[in-house]
Amino acid sequence: MGKGRGRMTTLYEDTNPRELRVLLEEIHNGNAVLPEFQRDFVWEPGAVAELICSVANGFPAGSILRIRNSRNHFASRGIEGAPAPQPHATFLVLDGQQRLTSLYQALFGTGPFRYFLDIKKLIEGANIDDENVVFYHRAERQHAKAFLAEGQGTDAREIAFQNQAKNLIFPLGYLEGSLHAFNTWKGRVLKYNLTENNGNEMLKLNDALDDIANRYIAPISAYRFPVVTLSAETSAEAICTIFETLNKTGIKLSPFELLTARFFPQGIYLRDLWSAAQEKYPIIEEFQLDPYTVLQAVTLLATNPATLKRRVLMDLKGPQISENWDRTVEALAQGLTFLGEECGIMTPKWLPYGSMLVPLAAVIAKNPIAAAGPVAGARREKLRCWFWRASLGQYYDSAANSKSQLDYEQLPKWFGGGVAPDSVSSFQFKTAELNQVTPRQRAIYRALMCLVMSNGARDFHSNQSMTAALMRANEVDDHHLFPLAFLKESDRRNPKAEFDNVLNRTLIDAKTNKSIGANSPAIYLAPIDEMQGRSQVDAILASHGIEGQTRDALRAAEYRSFLENRRAWFEARIAQATSLPGQPSVEAA
Known part of the structure; x- marks a missing residue:
């Protein structure tokens, strides 16, 4: 003593x-x-x-x-x-x-x-x-x-x-x-x-x-x-x-900053590593990620059995960081590129769950997807299915660390011909409830907007394909197709939730949205038609899943008909996106 x-x-x-x-x-x-x-x-x-x-x-x-x-x-x-x-x-x-x-x-x-x-x-x-x-x-x-x-x-x-x-x-x-x-x-x-x-x-x-x-x-x-x-x-x-x-x-310091203190005596300079990662892979900086994401993915790679328990993460040693950092960062960049190219996630705002990036990076680090050939192609196809099912099924709404660990263990087995992971096999989605999905249900709402972007959505102002740079430059955000003020005036019986749902929203640039104001679609589309040509405007609308009867209902300002037809488009897109590789699309419940 x-x-x-x-x-x-x-x-x-x-x-x-x-x-x-x-x-x-x-x-x-x-x-x-x-x-x-x-x-x-x-x-x-x-x-x-x-x-x-x-x-x-x-x-x-x-x-x-x-x-x-x-x-x-x-x-x-x-x-x-x-x-x-x-x-x-x-x-x-x-x-x-x-x-x-x-x-x-x-x-x-x-x-x-x-x-x-x-x-x-x-x-x-x-x-x-x-x-x-x-x-x-x-x-x-x-x-x-x-x-x-x-x-x-x-x-x-x-x-x-x-x-x-x-x-x-x-x-x-x-x-x-x-x-x-x-x-x-x-x-x-x-x-x-x-x-x-x-x-x-x-x-x-x-x-x-x-x-x-x-x-x-x-x-x-x-x-x-x-x-x-x-x-x-x-x-x-x-x-x-x-x-x-x-x-x-x-x-409060972020976990990354606390870990920076923990690893410094071991000669691991996390600030420098993170700066170098952002410089080498600009997409990581564009997505404004917390560097703790990388450390979590490193922990999955460095531990056996894999775990994301904070105690284990804080006990990581210098060699575990050194051996896994570079490949994890490269895999994270590949994962973000994959999500942008194949799942419509152009900017960080539309990522349904940041926690999904942890198993995605760790899995790609051991199972690359960037190379050409049937093996990488099959992995990408299964990862697409995984993303849509986990996002639309709200799989990561709770116990994110435990579910990240499960996906890290189960996705590679699925790649090798085993059973689908829990995140995929447990998927359920009731399309009848689409008219109840609002921006407040962040994950599922974002995933549905990503479906629109992955459909090849074009910018209303420039008629160009959506990119991260264009979305920033033209201030593209999600807005109402039937303005709330117009709906409240024309249909006073229904609550706001009936008007603010995902079926009545799409991605519109700031200039176009300002011109829409509180007008009926029958009114605000006329000057856009005159400026760009009706056929071109119809093509832009189609890229947002608004075509045929859906487009006609929008142009006629028939809100109920518009909702019914746009729901049908979302149902078909959800069925297609969530179908298991090698199996035909199955309509969601």
Whole structure:
């Protein structure tokens, strides 16, 4: 027991409060830095302004945890907005990064925003935490430049100061944590105003500025954060564990960021690996994926029996990551390309379940689908069936990790001639309920929209095939074919759900949707016909599954007939998409 206590006493170097001024100087001098695995600065400027008010009022703002860095356990990086750090910085900040970065940028005038104090409002009786007493502007905006002339000539700086003096606006970036900077500014303001005010008014202004300095500026400079400094003898493993525990509260880190901390001592730099993956495979970046997806797929590949239990994932070793990362990333890119080309998923918005990507990547890593030939072709055919059945059957609505594990185990057996996986064999879909599917049922709604896209849906505005780039450029989104306002006016008896279902929606660009407005299809299609030609518009409608009697009902604004006929189109498409390879299409229930 004594030996254990002896080890514990080396954990803390000290637990003494530190003045904010000193902490900011350490950052500015490059002696306080972040471990490379720390997350980026994410605070919004409004939160920074609130923190400044709390500090000025002397309110508690949490504690700081850091470690003396003499053993250089981790690669490090500087605080965002601060000068380049020293090669061997004195302290690594483990907890308090967001607050220290906020205060450094605000009080040293760096980063994307500049913060100001409206002293005139304070003199008139406002409190510092009242609205717009502490305010901010983007550094490059004219509002900020009116009071600051960063990087400009003497004349511009003088004009900016005159604006400060006239309006009694103090740039908080002047402070650099010191009361002296405010006193220097105050002297210049008094001298400027002396030419326009009499002596009594000057005395009042001087007293008012002194009062502001004592009430708000001095407390900022003298503010003391509780600081816990860990001993340099603290092990890398202990640091990671502490870091993970701390960051499960407050601004939560993603699992990937926690794992970045866990793997760093093993020489696995997940940030670098993820950046390289996005650069090599742009589709991964386009889909805005959480890199945790890759780690989950790696876990399936690296464990036997395969599992996605968090405990197992957190216990992965460096070689398991190194051996499986590259092939998993390549397989993920292949999977996303496959989903876009053969399942109509052009953008991340239309992916029914992000969790499906985990078994998809792991399965493709061991069973490639990119090569030509009958083997890869048969795998692609079965993966198409799997995607549609798992999505339309809402298979991943619950227990996603367990079901990912099952699919990883069962899909390859199906490829080899075995029975279909549970995700495929358990499929059920009641097409009679199509008119009840709305955007709120996200997965099934997205899958049905993907059916439309996989039908070769074309853009109403350009008549081009849908691509991710076109959808972004033309702001293509899902909209009503019969506008809600038109339906509510013409059919008041039925609830909104009767109008907002998937049968009444398709993918329409922003310009066309604006022209549709609240008009009847019989009205809004006429100018589109005139501009593009009726036959071309009919071809575009057909690409969205609106042809024959469905198209005629749309053009005649016969809503009930339109729903009935479009349901028939969806039923046929669902039956085709979900048919088992080698078997004829079977109508869904």
